[in-house]
Amino acid sequence: MTADSQIKDILSRTRRIALVGASANPSRPSHEVMHFLLRAGYEVVPVNPGLAGQTLLGQPVVARLSDIDEDIDMIDIFRQSQHVPAIVDEALAHCPELGVIWMQIGVVHEDAAEAARARGVDVVMNRCPKIEYPRLMT
Numbered sequence: 032m033t034a035d036s037q038i039k040d041i042l043s044r045t046r047r048i049a050l051v052g053a054s055a056n057p058s059r060p061s062h063e064v065m066h067f068l069l070r071a072g073y074e075v076v077p078v079n080p081g082l083a084g085q086t087l088l089g090q091p092v093v094a095r096l097s098d099i100d101e102d103i104d105m106i107d108i109f110r111q112s113q114h115v116p117a118i119v120d121e122a123l124a125h126c127p128e129l130g131v132i133w134m135q136i137g138v139v140h141e142d143a144a145e146a147a148r149a150r151g152v153d154v155v156m157n158r159c160p161k162i163e164y165p166r167l168m169t
Contacts, residue, residue: 033155039167041131041153042160045104046074049096049126051118052109053077055087060135060159061109062088067161068107076103096121102128107160108138115140119147135159
């Protein structure tokens with residue numbers, strides 16, 4: 032389990048987030064979290080191959096992590112756990128400045144987490160920044 036102090040440090044140093052599994056549906060948790068993160072002052076790059084080329088909450092949507100040109104501090108994963116290894120592999124290959132892999136509530140993959148940690152990347156699993164931010168940062 033990730034300590035509150037580590038989560039607070041992550042939320043403090045993070046500036047740019049790739050949100051994998053972003054949804055255009057306002058009733059979906061990924062949409063709500065993206066909206067919250069933008070309002071909290073983070074830059075958010077929505078990642079969803081089905082919406083690529085469109086705009087979501089004013090942000091251009093990309094199909095995959097490898098389509099992002101700028102550095103990313105954190106990957107926020109809104110996908111089922113079985114999809115996490117491929118996402119982590121892509122993130123480690125294409126995001127050289129990556130500091131954090133964050134898996135949303137209900138998303139856990141120990142092997143992918145270990146692969147990320149082995150590369151010096153912090154990992155948060157089964158937590159939500161929309162819940163943690165107001166709890167730790169305000």
